[in-house]
Amino acid sequence: MKTLLVLWSSQTGNTLQLAKAAAAAAMQESSVTVRIMPALQAGVDELLGCDALLLATPENFGYMAGALKDFFDRTYYPAQGKVAGLPYAILISAGNDGLGAQQAIERIARGYCWRQAYPPLLVRGVPQPADLAAAAELGATLAAALSIGML
Template sequence: MKRLLIVHHTTSPNLQAMFEAVRSGASTDEIEGVEVVARPALTAGAVDVLEADGLVLGTPVNIGYISGALKHFFDQIYYPCLEATVRRPYAAYLHGAGDAAGALRALETITTGLGWRAVRPPLVVTGEPAKADLEACWELGALAAAELAGL
């Protein structure tokens, strides 16, 4: 069975709604053969990443950057996972109150350094997530799981 790891820093009700939608999409009954595991960014580590076949990353945009928790996650896993996870598929969702350009740039720089492969462009939501935003989160989770299932 393939394993999809959701690494998230869920700091608000808006991010919680997005996380739940992503997890629901990744866990849909329509996609078989994928185990979904969720870990907070401050507790996820290299073993979690090495045991995963793909990842979904979730973060708030804080002062134009990814959260310190997600940056800490990357700091912890970078060298232990550098060679072993090349071409690992990933997806990402970000939530902020404004411009996410710096957070997107950081995410791209780090994942490019790891050699990971985006299954779609990161999903960015500003303000309170609308129904369409939560549907996009569900689709992001489903797409990440489908990628692992070979669909």
């Protein structure tokens, strides 16, 4: 069975809403285990134990949340060389344009030698029903691709 790890950080609840929508849709794929957890609680074991990763973060001051950066700081060296090629996707809840957070995450992902599975989902402002549907579609797509071996 494949595992999709959904990491999130949220202060207002917007990012968590989106992450939960993605995870719930991914859970519909019976051959994929979905683990959703706060970035501050995830560590190298969770990273090494997943087959794909969905990184959900708010945009804080034009950057990713500190909790997600902390996850990267704690796991980079212990996971170095062990997660090359790991497929990932990004979900950003932005008050501005989200591009600073996106670029920072993509830069760090290149350091891990991960591969971006799908384009980032940038949600500006309070998530609307269409945004939650887009997050669900991203989660479902990741899970389906894992299930059939596309990722």
